[in-house]
Amino acid sequence: xxxxxxxxxxxxxxxxxxxxxxxxxxxxxxxxxxxxxxxxxxxxxxxxxxxxxxxxxxxxxxxxxxxxxxxxxxxxxxxxxxxxxxxxxxxxxxxxxxxxxxxxxxxxxxxxxxxxxxxxxxxxxxxxxxxxxxxxxxxxxxxxxxxxxxxxxxxxxxxxxxxxxxxxxxxxxxxxxxxxxxxxxxxxxxxxxxxxxxxxxxxxxxxxxxxxxxxxxxxxxxxxxxxxxxxxxxxxxxxxxxxxxxxxxxxxxxxxxxxx
Amino acid sequence: xxxxxxxxxxxxxxxxxxxxxxxxxxxxxxxxxxxxxxxxxxxxxxxxxxxxxxxxxxxxxxxxxxxxxxxxxxxxxxxxxxxxxxxxxxxxxxxxxxxxxxxxxxxxxxxxxxxxxxxxxxxxxxxxxxxxxxxxxxxxxxxxxxxxxxxxxxxxxxxxxxxxxxxxxxxxxxxxxxxxxxxxxxxxxxxxxxxxxxxxxxxxxxxxxxxxxxxxxxxxxxxxxxxxxxxxxxxxxxxxxxxxxxxxxxxxxxxxxxxxxxxxxxxxxxxxxxxxxxxxxxxxxxxxxxxxxxxxxxxxxxxxxxxxxxxxxxxxxxxxxxxxxxxxxxxxxxxxxxxxxxxxxxxxxxxxxxxxxxxxxxxxxxxxxxxxxxxxxxxxxxxxxxxxxxxxxxxxxxxxxxxxxxxxxxxxxxxxxxxxxxxxxxxxxxxxxxxx
Numbered sequence: 001x002x003x004x005x006x007x008x009x010x011x012x013x014x015x016x017x018x019x020x021x022x023x024x025x026x027x028x029x030x031x032x033x034x035x036x037x038x039x040x041x042x043x044x045x046x047x048x049x050x051x052x053x054x055x056x057x058x059x060x061x062x063x064x065x066x067x068x069x070x071x072x073x074x075x076x077x078x079x080x081x082x083x084x085x086x087x088x089x090x091x092x093x094x095x096x097x098x099x100x101x102x103x104x105x106x107x108x109x110x111x112x113x114x115x116x117x118x119x120x121x122x123x124x125x126x127x128x129x130x131x132x133x134x135x136x137x138x139x140x141x142x143x144x145x146x147x148x149x150x151x152x153x154x155x156x157x158x159x160x161x162x163x164x165x166x167x168x169x170x171x172x173x174x175x176x177x178x179x180x181x182x183x184x185x186x187x188x189x190x191x192x193x194x195x196x197x198x199x200x201x202x203x204x205x206x207x208x209x210x211x212x213x214x215x216x217x218x219x220x221x222x223x224x225x226x227x228x229x230x231x232x233x234x235x236x237x238x239x240x241x242x243x244x245x246x247x248x249x250x251x252x253x254x255x256x257x258x259x260x
Numbered sequence: 261x262x263x264x265x266x267x268x269x270x271x272x273x274x275x276x277x278x279x280x281x282x283x284x285x286x287x288x289x290x291x292x293x294x295x296x297x298x299x300x301x302x303x304x305x306x307x308x309x310x311x312x313x314x315x316x317x318x319x320x321x322x323x324x325x326x327x328x329x330x331x332x333x334x335x336x337x338x339x340x341x342x343x344x345x346x347x348x349x350x351x352x353x354x355x356x357x358x359x360x361x362x363x364x365x366x367x368x369x370x371x372x373x374x375x376x377x378x379x380x381x382x383x384x385x386x387x388x389x390x391x392x393x394x395x396x397x398x399x400x401x402x403x404x405x406x407x408x409x410x411x412x413x414x415x416x417x418x419x420x421x422x423x424x425x426x427x428x429x430x431x432x433x434x435x436x437x438x439x440x441x442x443x444x445x446x447x448x449x450x451x452x453x454x455x456x457x458x459x460x461x462x463x464x465x466x467x468x469x470x471x472x473x474x475x476x477x478x479x480x481x482x483x484x485x486x487x488x489x490x491x492x493x494x495x496x497x498x499x500x501x502x503x504x505x506x507x508x509x510x511x512x513x514x515x516x517x518x519x520x521x522x523x524x525x526x527x528x529x530x531x532x533x534x535x536x537x538x539x540x541x542x543x544x545x546x547x548x549x550x551x552x553x554x555x556x557x558x559x560x561x562x563x564x565x566x567x568x569x570x571x572x573x574x575x576x577x578x579x580x581x582x583x584x585x586x587x588x589x590x591x592x593x594x595x596x597x598x599x600x601x602x603x604x605x606x607x608x609x610x611x612x613x614x615x616x617x618x619x620x621x622x623x624x625x626x627x628x629x630x631x632x633x634x635x636x637x638x639x640x641x642x643x644x645x646x647x648x649x650x651x652x653x654x655x656x657x658x659x660x661x662x663x664x665x666x667x668x669x670x671x672x673x674x675x676x677x678x679x680x681x682x683x684x685x686x687x688x689x690x691x692x693x694x695x696x
Contacts, residue, residue: 051654052650052654053650054646054647054650074653074659075650075653075654076653076654076656076657076658076659076662078654079653079654079655079656079657080656084654084655085654087651087654090651091645091647091648091650091651091652093648093651093652093665093666093669094669094670094672094673095668095669095670095671095672095673096665096666096668096669096672100665101652101655101657101665102655104655104657104661104665105655105656105657108655108656108657108658108661109656142669143669159655163655163656
């Protein structure tokens, strides 16, 4: 059954400073949404708040996944409910191999005694790593330790493909990637496409959207979604930049630093 | 005036004990002289830990009687899991309190002239060899009160001798079982690797009781002669209530290598003094230590590599996890003596704190008396990184499991260095039990 993530009037603070000022968004299984916008407009804050980053405090509004109150859940419960966040800066964890970590993650969704068999796990991991053109030795390397920027991004997509979430949020998955890596990452995301999978892509470059056609495009400024449209909106942003939106809405400074 | 501590065993006792054990005259003499010195020598002073109130000298029994194990299946469960019960052809010594309770040596090892036996048998049957190395180049009798007391009252241990050019691939394994409330152990392990030989030795000190008042005064000496290679693993799991002094000392000759992997998991108060003297040119010392402190125990872990040889290399890696109200000091000392040109001394100490009341201090010390050298150190004391937990939990892993992964990962560099699979598994399980 396809999932629905509904965000209503979301207000979020970090260290007492309000970053999100009433975000409304609905993502359904089968849909790919892209959130675009210049730096400092609250895009990454939105992704962190949905996942439950310890530093972000939701002061108002709601996040509902299939009728369940996400804000009442711990981070791990959110993940097991079907949310996934590909992080902009994934942590490095020494001494824990990529493979062991991923098996723990998969088994955390299964009952005791129902754990994924080692063979089945290895087959799935090998297949996905091959698909993402990753070296097989990365399975036995420590989680993100010493990974290049591009390797970390691929590893985030690998995790998504292994875990198969209902709704994935990809926070600047394209930043710092060369064109070949960008193609591979896009390939992984497209592979996930389907009725059961909803996706929110956060980016400030249009180029990722050359490889992944979104169903919906949203623009964030000043901590709100200020404009939504179809894929043609991304193309217009690529061609003309953000100034026309600012003019249209009477915004002088798009960042959250300034009050409108 | 301070009251003199009267040692519980006198010269006559030590003399007759040595005679009863059938020891050669030199050993009897060494014991009696050491006892005399023990009266006057001061206690050791581990940096930043005050042990003046710790009891290392007052106890009732020097020797307890223990039964032999008629077969390996009679061993306590926690010991059976350490060893391969199926293999008849293994190099295994089991000591029960003071009693040598089981020994087996593979034919290949025996045929190459390797000696692996309890220390009393070694004194009777290999007296000259033992005399050459016993408390001579490694630990000296008169370093302080505890080394002297050890020499006087030594009541258990093992002797390992690897002849010249002999390379042993299968590990030698000692298990020192502590299962008697009244036992006190002055255990001595002497490992000698002659020129161009190589050996892997692993030992377990294991209490099968939850708590006891036992006193442990342990010395291990490793002598690696020219171009020899020794890998020395240990997992100590002595019970709460014990008081432990454990001194593990290495002496490396020219181009010799000594690598330590120590899992120091005692639940009692412990002073661990681990030192390697890199005497020969091109010698190499690597000391890896993991520690988990819990309850109210106080511990001091001093790891020391002294460079005498030119182009000698020393590496210290220590990772400690502190929980509850445990207190630990981690002293890492890299010392480069004058003349040890091109030496390299590196050390890293990391302490992870799991509770507000736990205390951990990492003190990196470099003492350098030579110009043409390289040296470096890194030390940190911190808590589990909340962002690491967030990352792991964002994949569905529970907080408890996420913490477990981070802690295991933190201790992995040393756990993975242990050479015997059963012992590695045991250490992993011990860590599991201690940090949960």
